[in-house]
Amino acid sequence: MRTPVGDAYDVIVVGLGPGGEFAANKLAGAGLSVLAVDKHLAGGECPYYGCVPSKLMMRGATAVVEARHAPGVSGECDVRPDWKAVARRVARGTHGWDDTASVERLQERGATVLHGEARLTGARSVEVDGTPYSASRAVLLATGTSPAAPPIDGLADTPFWTNRDIVKVTDLPRTMAVVGAGPIGCELAQAFARFGVDVTLLEAGERILAKEEPEVSALMADVLRRDGMTVRSGVGISRVTHRDDGFVLTVDGEEVRAERLLVAAGRDTGLPAIGLESVGIDTEDRTFVDVDDHLRVRDDDGATVEGLWALGDVVGKGLFTHVAKYQAAVVIRQLLGEEGPAADYSAVPRVTFTYPEVGAVGLTEAQAREAGHDVRVGVVDIKDSSRGDLHGEGNDGLVKLVATGDRLLGGTSVGPMGGEVLAMLTTAVHAGVPVSVLKSMIYAYPTWHGVVRQALSALGGTAPQRDAPSPLG
Ligand SMILES: Cc1cc2nc3c(=O)[nH]c(=O)nc-3n(C[C@H](O)[C@H](O)[C@H](O)COP(=O)(O)OP(=O)(O)OC[C@H]3O[C@@H](n4cnc5c(N)ncnc54)[C@H](O)[C@@H]3O)c2cc1C
Numbered sequence: 103m104r105t106p107v108g109d110a111y112d113v114i115v116v117g118l119g120p121g122g123e124f125a126a127n128k129l130a131g132a133g134l135s136v137l138a139v140d141k142h143l144a145g146g147e148c149p150y151y152g153c154v155p156s157k158l159m160m161r162g163a164t165a166v167v168e169a170r171h172a173p174g175v176s177g178e179c180d181v182r183p184d185w186k187a188v189a190r191r192v193a194r195g196t197h198g199w200d201d202t203a204s205v206e207r208l209q210e211r212g213a214t215v216l217h218g219e220a221r222l223t224g225a226r227s228v229e230v231d232g233t234p235y236s237a238s239r240a241v242l243l244a245t246g247t248s249p250a251a252p253p254i255d256g257l258a259d260t261p262f263w264t265n266r267d268i269v270k271v272t273d274l275p276r277t278m279a280v281v282g283a284g285p286i287g288c289e290l291a292q293a294f295a296r297f298g299v300d301v302t303l304l305e306a307g308e309r310i311l312a313k314e315e316p317e318v319s320a321l322m323a324d325v326l327r328r329d330g331m332t333v334r335s336g337v338g339i340s341r342v343t344h345r346d347d348g349f350v351l352t353v354d355g356e357e358v359r360a361e362r363l364l365v366a367a368g369r370d371t372g373l374p375a376i377g378l379e380s381v382g383i384d385t386e387d388r389t390f391v392d393v394d395d396h397l398r399v400r401d402d403d404g405a406t407v408e409g410l411w412a413l414g415d416v417v418g419k420g421l422f423t424h425v426a427k428y429q430a431a432v433v434i435r436q437l438l439g440e441e442g443p444a445a446d447y448s449a450v451p452r453v454t455f456t457y458p459e460v461g462a463v464g465l466t467e468a469q470a471r472e473a474g475h476d477v478r479v480g481v482v483d484i485k486d487s488s489r490g491d492l493h494g495e496g497n498d499g500l501v502k503l504v505a506t507g508d509r510l511l512g513g514t515s516v517g518p519m520g521g522e523v524l525a526m527l528t529t530a531v532h533a534g535v536p537v538s539v540l541k542s543m544i545y546a547y548p549t550w551h552g553v554v555r556q557a558l559s560a561l562g563g564t565a566p567q568r569d570a571p572s573p574l575g
């Protein structure tokens with residue numbers, strides 16, 4: 103452990119989710135004295151309540167559905183899904199919600215780890231459960247988010263589940279209502295539906311997965327309905343009550359009943375609790391901490407708060423683990439005096455791990471038009487490709503490209519490997535690979551990423567070309 107000078111550490115990291123933990127490990131490993139503080143589990147939302155358990159659930163759900171495709175492609179297959187198997191993998195994958203390994207990793211690198219609630223008292227000082235600490239170089243705020251509860255009459259008095267509860271479920275309910283059809287709602291609803299739970303997905307907005315292209319929302323609503331779910335968008339939920347036999351939601355004046363209720367209606371950054379007023383930031387109407395492209399915190403006058411950085415979900419530049427770690431790397435370079443680019447969000451990839459996976463990067467068509475670009479669009483259904491044809495059942499998906507002139511602004515790839523196909527679109531958008539260069543490449547046959555070639559030829563309204571005549575007719 104590095105000994106701090108006086109009572110001051112070099113760096114204090116508040117919040118040890120993917121962003122804070124990564125920064126604390128790297129900075130301590132580089133020889134700085136680091137105080138690493140978390141009020142709950144070192145590791146944060148992703149490994150215990152987010153990415154890891156939800157992807158383990160999706161893996162189980164995908165295996166079930168792939169087995170159900172067997173009759174058309176490989177004969178009979180008797181599938182008897184058992185949630186206990188998933189629950190066991192989740193308990194293992196989350197280390198039984200125990201952060202000893204993360205804490206020890208930090209300590210081995212020389213950090214001092216404290217479990218406690220921190221509050222800023224100035225740019226380079228914090229209190230942890232009332233005890234003051236100061237940092238000679240920097241405080242890093244990486245306090246992340248917690249599940250938000252929408253202001254629905256009666257909801258707060260009911261035992262509804264959030265992502266933090268549902269990941270611990272060992273016995274499935276018969277019926278479940280889900281409020282919110284963003285990535286969390288869609289992933290978890292589909293996982294449960296594929297294990298036989300009768301799920302009703304309720305979305306207030308016009309469409310599910312509203313941050314994605316409209317074609318994606320329509321396709322995914324169709325897939326989820328074929329999974330046996332009831333999918334309703336544009337609904338108003340006015341009241342929730344709970345009795346022994348379950349929940350009753352008043353939805354557009356009618357009752358929806360369910361044994362369990364999952365609320366997946368967005369995230370809360372909890373800014374009033376972290377002491378931002380001590381550095382001139384009023385949190386009343388603010389959702390995220392304002393930062394410049396080096397993640398330095400700006401106060402209400404737009405001035406840089408010297409010695410204070412923020413990163414991860416709390417800055418709202420993309421609520422993803424990979425964004426939190428990317429931002430942490432930008433901050434680490436500055437604190438270690440290393441060269442490197444400022445943060446750039448023009449090619450942030452995102453993947454919703456439903457089946458099919460929904461991958462996207464850069465601008466959607468609507469965002470590109472709003473930004474004033476002269477937009478060209480190419481959309482291809484993956485069923486209209488050789489790989490889609492060969493795959494057979496389960497070949498739901500599409501590739502959509504958004505370009506202006508010879509420049510790719512964004513792309514979406516939905517399919518059994520939509521998140522993997524996204525890699526080439528991310529490279530293209532990030533590196534500014536011209537559309538003409540992408541068109542001149544050779545695409546392996548018959549691949550899912552080969553559909554990108556078809557979408558490139560569809561750009562600008564040209565009829566999409568198959569990669570070969572359908573071998574199955
Ligand atoms: C169900 C679900 C599935 C997800 N799936 C994915 C996925 O597949 N891929 C992906 O990229 N992202 C996914 N995410 C998002 C991802 O989990 C977050 O973007 C990521 O965890 C954010 O990291 P962070 O470092 O900002 O903070 P967080 O992970 O939110 O951690 C913040 C930490 O700060 C601590 N803290 C807060 N306030 C204080 C305080 N005052 N004092 C001390 N400690 C404090 C908290 O206890 C917490 O440990 C998912 C999220 C959820 C909920």
Ligand SMILES: NC(=O)c1ccc[n+]([C@@H]2O[C@H](COP(=O)([O-])OP(=O)(O)OC[C@H]3O[C@@H](n4cnc5c(N)ncnc54)[C@H](O)[C@@H]3O)[C@@H](O)[C@H]2O)c1
Nearest residue numbers: 252282283284285286287305306307366367368421453454
């Ligand atoms: N695979 C991934 O990378 C992944 C998976 C899960 C979550 N995440 C991250 O976590 C973030 C949060 O996910 P999320 O799904 O909670 O948030 P979200 O904001 O994307 O979706 C929440 C949905 O709830 C709806 N909603 C809000 N209030 C409602 C109400 N009263 N009734 C009905 N619907 C209501 C909203 O209209 C919205 O569509 C995402 O933005 C994403 O960045 C990522």
